[in-house]
Amino acid sequence: MSKNQKIVVGISIGDLNGIGSEVVLKTFRDSRMLEFCTPVIFASVKTMSFCKKVFELDDISLHGIDSLDAILHKKINVFNVWKEQPEIKFGEEDKAIGTFAVRSLEAAVSALKDSMIDVLVTAPINKSNVQSEAFNFPGHTDYLAKELGGESLMLLISDELRVGLLTDHVAVKDVSENITRELIEKKINTIHKTLIQDFAISKPKIAVLGLNPHNGDHGVIGTEDDEILEPTLTNLRNNGKMVFGPYAADSFFGSGNYKNFDVVIASYHDQGLVPFKTLAFGSGVNYTAGLSKIRTSPDHGTAYDVAGKNKANPESFEQAVFAAIEIYRKRKEYLKLSKDPLKPLPKRSFAKKK
Structure with missing residues (x-):
């Protein structure tokens, strides 16, 4: 990422039967968010377009991409992880939907490891329906520790x-x-x-x-x-x-x-x-500290009781995006100063203002 580019925020979509898609889309409904960062949602344009229609978010425009090299700033990018359309039934626990949550997370983490995105914000998963022989972790934290390293x-x-x-x-x-x-x-x-x-x-x-x-x-x-x-x-x-x-x-x-x-x-x-x-x-x-990369998430779960009712509050997800950006910047500055600790600080002017 060059100095002139915005921080690229990767987003795993979580449990599609929960409120994840709603809070993600509502967060970026405010075009001012695109001044702070460039979002990349790991799902599919078809799936997110369905959710956009359910939540009556006609003023949102989605930019579908099949390659992370095609990310555009000032756009809500959707990286197509799958082609099929999941059968979304809001408020229901579904093992099949859990597989899409895992696919989204795995694709986002892969992009994070390859530095195609700068930070990761995860929408809530259902810890039960994501379990399988291939994915056997009690939650995001344990999976990320395995993939990203660190304590x-x-x-x-x-x-x-x-x-x-x-x-x-x-x-x-x-x-x-x-x-x-x-x-x-x-x-x-x-x-x-x-x-x-x-x-x-x-x-x-x-x-x-x-x-x-x-x-x-x-x-x-x-x-x-x-x-x-x-x-x-x-x-x-x-x-x-x-x-x-x-x-x-x-x-x-x-x-x-x-x-x-x-x-x-x-x-x-x-x-x-x-x-x-x-x-x-x-x-x-929720911030996963101690990893080589930055990951945040909202402080709530799938909230099946309000899923699909257009009542979910996106504030915690918005804060998770802002926190990821702020932490990324502070860590980058810390690493820069640590790398060259003897570099003189910029001179301050103590002249009185007129």
Whole structure:
């Protein structure tokens, strides 16, 4: 991508029976979005034209392409991943529709790896109907970690809050055995690097939530907080990282303590996502930190209950697009400065304005 070109945002279409196609199209209905980036939807023109008609978006123009070399700026590009027309039944869980979600994702990730697109924004999938012998992952994060490399970490972000996870799609009964000193150190190191290179925070302050109620009450309700979390965090602090905790999770958000930190690390999925979605639902973004490439997604799922009713709110998807663009720029700037750390900064003029 040359300096004069816009950031190319690849979009996997997700579950076609959900609200993905609706929020994607509504996001780019505003022509001003095309001033910020160049979208490429991985689906088919025929499929997206059908969705456009369902949602009465006659003012949208789609540019179909069969080669990524044919991407045009200031156009809503649709890369034709398939020729057949999926049988879309909004609001229904369908294994056949799941295969199209996987095909879209695989094509988009391939383009990302080849640098034909700059960032990836994924519309929601149904984690059940995408499963097969060829695609056996609990979600986007695990698949992307395999394909893109790095130490992936689910990070939910909004204007005022960032929440990361030690464990993500792990059954509650298996959480405690998965939280080891090695895992904690790996995740904290990943989030520390992410905040520096992707969010331009030079000295990140990281809060970590305890695993057990009341941090185990000194062993009365569990020993993991005293024996695993606390000594590991102490060691990380001794090595120069501003890591604090473990904090009792039940009062941490209600007290507003989260505002004192750059990120909060939760021990398991719902411990982090319940407060995040309570405080920022509809405007939050899911960012897969720690990868070699940028991927974001909205903070909601397929929303079958409103799918096909022309009621879906595109705000979270819009924010996911903006977040991907912003993170891409900050990482690019960080890598540029890191590559040439002794390069003098531009001189500032301190002359008083007349």
